[in-house]
Amino acid sequence: MAIETIKWINGAARIIDQTKLPNKFEHIYCRDVNRMWHAIKRLEVRGAPAIGVAAAFGVLLGIQKFKGNDKHKFLKLFHETCDYLATSRPTAVNLFNMLNEMRVVVASNPQAEVRLLQKLLHQRAMEIFKADQEVCRRMGAHGAILIKNGMQCLTVCNAGALATVDYGTALGVFYSAKKNSKKFKVYSCETRPLLQGARLTCWELMREKIDTTLICDNMAASLMAKGHVDIIFTGADRIASNGDTANKIGTYMLAVLAKYHGIPFYVVAPRSTFDLKIKSGKQIPIEERKADEVTHVAGKATAPKGIKVYNPAFDVTPAKLITGIVTEYGIIRPPYVKSIKSKIACP
Amino acid sequence: MAIETIKWINGAARIIDQTKLPNKFEHIYCRDVNRMWHAIKRLEVRGAPAIGVAAAFGVLLGIQKFKGNDKHKFLKLFHETCDYLATSRPTAVNLFNMLNEMRVVVASNPQAEVRLLQKLLHQRAMEIFKADQEVCRRMGAHGAILIKNGMQCLTVCNAGALATVDYGTALGVFYSAKKNSKKFKVYSCETRPLLQGARLTCWELMREKIDTTLICDNMAASLMAKGHVDIIFTGADRIASNGDTANKIGTYMLAVLAKYHGIPFYVVAPRSTFDLKIKSGKQIPIEERKADEVTHVAGKATAPKGIKVYNPAFDVTPAKLITGIVTEYGIIRPPYVKSIKSKIACP
Numbered sequence: 001m002a003i004e005t006i007k008w009i010n011g012a013a014r015i016i017d018q019t020k021l022p023n024k025f026e027h028i029y030c031r032d033v034n035r036m037w038h039a040i041k042r043l044e045v046r047g048a049p050a051i052g053v054a055a056a057f058g059v060l061l062g063i064q065k066f067k068g069n070d071k072h073k074f075l076k077l078f079h080e081t082c083d084y085l086a087t088s089r090p091t092a093v094n095l096f097n098m099l100n101e102m103r104v105v106v107a108s109n110p111q112a113e114v115r116l117l118q119k120l121l122h123q124r125a126m127e128i129f130k131a132d133q134e135v136c137r138r139m140g141a142h143g144a145i146l147i148k149n150g151m152q153c154l155t156v157c158n159a160g161a162l163a164t165v166d167y168g169t170a171l172g173v174f175y176s177a178k179k180n181s182k183k184f185k186v187y188s189c190e191t192r193p194l195l196q197g198a199r200l201t202c203w204e205l206m207r208e209k210i211d212t213t214l215i216c217d218n219m220a221a222s223l224m225a226k227g228h229v230d231i232i233f234t235g236a237d238r239i240a241s242n243g244d245t246a247n248k249i250g251t252y253m254l255a256v257l258a259k260y261h262g263i264p265f266y267v268v269a270p271r272s273t274f275d276l277k278i279k280s281g282k283q284i285p286i287e288e289r290k291a292d293e294v295t296h297v298a299g300k301a302t303a304p305k306g307i308k309v310y311n312p313a314f315d316v317t318p319a320k321l322i323t324g325i326v327t328e329y330g331i332i333r334p335p336y337v338k339s340i341k342s343k344i345a346c347p
Numbered sequence: 348m349a350i351e352t353i354k355w356i357n358g359a360a361r362i363i364d365q366t367k368l369p370n371k372f373e374h375i376y377c378r379d380v381n382r383m384w385h386a387i388k389r390l391e392v393r394g395a396p397a398i399g400v401a402a403a404f405g406v407l408l409g410i411q412k413f414k415g416n417d418k419h420k421f422l423k424l425f426h427e428t429c430d431y432l433a434t435s436r437p438t439a440v441n442l443f444n445m446l447n448e449m450r451v452v453v454a455s456n457p458q459a460e461v462r463l464l465q466k467l468l469h470q471r472a473m474e475i476f477k478a479d480q481e482v483c484r485r486m487g488a489h490g491a492i493l494i495k496n497g498m499q500c501l502t503v504c505n506a507g508a509l510a511t512v513d514y515g516t517a518l519g520v521f522y523s524a525k526k527n528s529k530k531f532k533v534y535s536c537e538t539r540p541l542l543q544g545a546r547l548t549c550w551e552l553m554r555e556k557i558d559t560t561l562i563c564d565n566m567a568a569s570l571m572a573k574g575h576v577d578i579i580f581t582g583a584d585r586i587a588s589n590g591d592t593a594n595k596i597g598t599y600m601l602a603v604l605a606k607y608h609g610i611p612f613y614v615v616a617p618r619s620t621f622d623l624k625i626k627s628g629k630q631i632p633i634e635e636r637k638a639d640e641v642t643h644v645a646g647k648a649t650a651p652k653g654i655k656v657y658n659p660a661f662d663v664t665p666a667k668l669i670t671g672i673v674t675e676y677g678i679i680r681p682p683y684v685k686s687i688k689s690k691i692a693c694p
Contacts, residue, residue, distance in 0.1 A: 022651040187657070190641065190650070192539060192563035198642070198650040206651055213655040216539035216641055218564035218597025222662035225599065250565025252572065256607050257600065294537065294563055295545070297644040303537070303545040304369040304553055308560040310534070315569035 003161040003204070006045060006053050008129065011064060013057040015045045018162055018196075022203040033062035033081055040088040040095075043194065047163020048237045048273050049132050052094030056125040058085045059102045063118060074114045078106060078121075090285040091246055091314045093238040093275040098128055129165055135270045136167035138328040143173030143233065143268055146326075149183045151230045154220060156189040157248035158200035159235025159268065169268040170233040171201065173326065174210055185211045187229065189220055191248060193293040193311065217250050224261040232258050233326075236269035241345075243319030243336025244281025245269075249312055255321035264323040271327060274344050281316035289313050350508040350551070353392060353400050355476065358411060360404040362392045365509055365543075369550040380409035380428055387435040387442075390541065394510020395584045395620050396479050399441030403472040405432045406449045410465060421461045425453060425468075437632040438593055438661045440585040440622040445475055476512055482617045483514035485675040490520030490580065490615055493673075496530045498577045501567060503536040504595035505547035506582025506615065516615040517580040518548065520673065521557055532558045534576065536567055538595060540640040540658065564597050571608040579605050580673075583616035588692075590666030590683025591628025592616075596659055602668035611670040618674060621691050628663035636660050 007014050013030040019042065020026050028044055030036040036058035039045050045054045062081030066074055082099045089095060105124045106117060147153065153174065160171030168175065174186060186205055191197035198214055205212040215223060223229055232254055238246040245251075245267050258265040278284065291309035295301060303309075325332040325340075332339045354361050360377040366389065367373050375391055377383040383405035386392050392401045409428030413421055429446045436442060452471045453464060494500065500521065507518030515522065521533060533552055538544035545561055552559040562570060570576055579601055585593040592598075592614050605612040625631065638656035642648060650656075672679040672687075679686045 023648060189565070190539070192537070192565055195649050198654075202654045203651045206654060211655075213657050214641060214650055215657050216564070216596070218536070218539055218600055219657065219659060219662075221600035221603055222596060222659060223657070225662070249563070249569060253565055253568035253600070253604065256568055256604055260603050260607065294561060297649065298647040300645040300647075301370060302542050302644065303561055304550045307545075307549045307553060308558075310560050310562050310566065310570070312566060312569060315566075315572070 003166055005050050005162050005164065005166060006057065008057055008060070008126065013054065013061060015039055015054070016162065017044050018046060018200060019044055021199050030061060033058050033084065036061055037085060037088050046196070047158060048092035048094040048235065049136070049164040049169065049270060050162070051089065051092050052098035052272055053129050053132055053165055055085050055095045055098045056102055056128045059099070060122055060125050063121065066114065066118070069114050071114055074117065075106065089287055091237045091287045094272045097272050101128060132165035133167055135328045136164050136169060136172045137176070139169055139268055139270060139326050140167065140172035140176030142330050143266065143326040144176035144180055144182070146231060146266065147173065147177040147182050147184050151184045152187065152228050153184055154187045154189065154223070154229045154232045154254070155201060156197060156234050156250055156254055157191045158196040158204070160201055160204045162200050162204060163235060169235045169270070171204060173233050173268055174205065175208060178208060178210055185213065187213050187215055187223060189215060189217045189250060189254070191250060192217055196248070220254060221257050224257055224263060229261070229263055232263060232265045233268055236267050236273050237314055238284050239267070239269060239274045239325065240278045240280050240284065241276050241337060241340055242280050243322060243325065243334070243340060245317045245322060246281060246284045246286065246314045247317065249315050252315040252317045255317040259321050265321060266324050266326055267322055268326040271329070271344055274340065276345050281318060284316055286315070287313040350513055352397050352509050352511065352513060353404065355404055355407070355473065360401065360408060362386055362401070363509065364391050365393060365547060366391055368546050377408060380405050380431065383408055384432060384435045393543070394505060395439035395441040395582065396483070396511040396516065396617060397509070398436065398439050399445035399619055400476050400479055400512055402432050402442045402445045403449055403475045406446065407469055407472050410468065413461065413465070416461050418461055421464065422453065436634060438584045438634045441619045444619050448475060479512035480514055482675045483511050483516060483519045484523070486516055486615055486617060486673050487514065487519035487523030489677050490613065490673040491523035491527055491529070493578060493613065494520065494524040494529050494531050498531045499534065499575050500531055501534045501536065501570070501576045501579045501601070502548060503544060503581050503597055503601060504538045505543040505551070507548055507551045509547050509551060510582060516582045516617070518551060520580050520615055521552065522555060525555060525557055532560065534560050534562055534570060536562060536564045536597060536601070538597060539564055543595070567601060568604050571604055571610060576608070576610055579610060579612045580615055583614050583620050584661055585631050586614070586616060586621045586672065587625045587627050587631065588623050588684065588687055589627050590669060590672065590681070590687060592664045592669060593628060593631045593633065593661045594664065596662050599662040599664045602664040606668050612668060613671050613673055614669055615673040618676070618691055621687065623692050628665060631663055633662070634660040
């Protein structure tokens with residue numbers, strides 16, 4: 001792959017500016033936590049696993065300039081940094097889970113001095129970074145088994161290398177299947193309003209020479225009716241204990257359509273995307289974003305001025321519509337309350 | 348309303364350039380049949396009933412400069428004009444039905460000289476034009492009965508004044524309900540790729556002070572799951588004898604989602620949109636349009652260069668998903684083979 005969506009380089013977090021793809025490939029160097037907060041908010045870095053890593057790196061940016069040994073002041077700064085990063089986006093739980101991983105480092109080392117804590121937090125962030133690629137490759141290997149020669153696959157948004165450190169969740173399944181010499185096609189839903197499917201998924205899949213066709217989101221049903229979709233893979237932003245899954249807006253639509261047409265619907269997500277503290281999808285906060293994402297494209301108005309807009313960034317797919325969840329521990333199947341407990345809570 | 352989507356003025360067909368709305372309100376004067384063909388093809392004039400009228404006016408443009416009394420030459424020109432206009436777009440049957448209405452004028456007056464035929468064709472085109480508004484108002488009155496106070500309605504594409512001579516099919520229902528002082532909300536699906544919902548429907552409904560909210564097409568399912576959609580109204584481009592209905596891409600998606608969520612789904616269309624020569628939707632030709640409608644917005648690339656695109660302009664909703672069809676003769680309900688026969692074939 002070697003896309004390197006996010007990387008720690010000499011005290012800065014380097015990210016690809018995903019708002020500019022596919023027209024421009026540009027890096028942003030986040031050198032303080034404020035810049036990282038905005039990078040997450042503006043979707044310069046996006047995708048649940050990548051946001052998790054960005055949050056861990058954001059913590060490093062927040063604490064790296066701290067000088068001296070005043071532990072009380074350091075802990076204040078550390079927790080304020082975590083709290084601040086937690087306000088960047090509400091839905092993807094990886095953000096909160098990875099901030100918690102960082103807090104655990106501090107909580108588990110009550111005797112450590114400031115210098116040591118800084119070192120341990122840096123080590124943990126790098127572990128989080130490295131774990132992501134390995135976890136993605138394991139998910140890819142488990143998911144690739146589901147792809148048979150000649151299959152036509154559908155995906156939405158971007159759950160690829162650009163959504164993770166460097167391999168992808170749903171798209172990792174395609175990369176793994178391709179590596180195993182499977183022959184298959186992919187349909188990519190463009191994913192309004194921000195077109196992550198058109199801009200990012202198509203860019204990634206073309207780069208890997210995977211046979212890809214772009215459609216508008218409202219064409220998926222027609223494609224299914226014609227028998228052109230054999231299987232669906234999506235990523236996830238948060239999975240509740242009962243398997244209810246929040247993902248990019250339009251995912252629930254695909255799940256209902258898949259059910260109607262008898263097409264298997266798989267979610268691909270690592271353990272870090274599960275939120276075992278919540279019982280169902282009803283407890284997942286759904287981010288609503290600004291109207292101009294819908295009313296403007298590339299700075300040009302595409303709707304009359306002053307029109308009211310409803311712009312939720314995610315929706316929740318109930319567990320009953322999900323055929324299986326591909327994780328690094330294998331494919332989890334219903335009943336999810338039980339399988340998530342045994343495979344994810346106590347893997 | 349007084350939008351005057353299409354109007355015959357001093358030997359020219361004046362249309363609103365709908366590709367420029369809502370940013371610019373500009374007229375195009377079609378002074379020959381070639382210009383009208385391109386206006387239909389490019390969607391400067393669109394919407395099944397408006398296309399029907401545009402076709403009738405196109406015939407007038409084709410024959411109005413014919414001089415002399417050579418009837419053989421005149422008939423050759425007349426039929427070539429009809430055949431040419433018939434190639435502009437394949438799906439909306441109003442185009443073919445209105446060309447046939449014009450051919451019937453010629454066939455029914457075998458003794459008429461050229462000058463008389465020109466006069467009769469002009470009269471027939473004006474009748475077709477005038478009939479559209481009255482038919483729309485009758486549909487609106489029938490459909491408005493379905494709207495109860497407090498209802499939240501959903502529509503797709505533009506089935507409004509801009510899709511007809513000057514009132515609308517699906518939106519005509521809203522105009523009629525508003526006139527009857529009903530209180531209701533409308534959600535308008537933006538309708539990718541050409542955004543007729545965002546650009547045209549929102550513009551029309553705001554103009555009439557109807558409470559309207561714009562959503563992306565992939566948000567409709569989420570809206571339904573939250574209980575924010577009580578009823579759906581769409582237009583139609585062609586309805587087969589069994590009730591199968593071709594309409595803007597994404598309509599079938601809404602019908603499946605409506606079924607899943609138990610929401611009534613109504614099609615609003617005049618008799619001129621029925622194609623009684625075909626038995627089912629399988630026989631409706633579906634126009635596929637160019638890739639750049641999907642890969643570019645406002646001239647700017649939103650997908651990587653060279654990506655494959657599937658861009659059908661319409662889909663077919665099977666009759667079994669349609670709660671009722673609102674026509675100028677009242678609301679037709681299943682079983683459609685029987686009700687269409689009695690109400691439409693022999694009204």
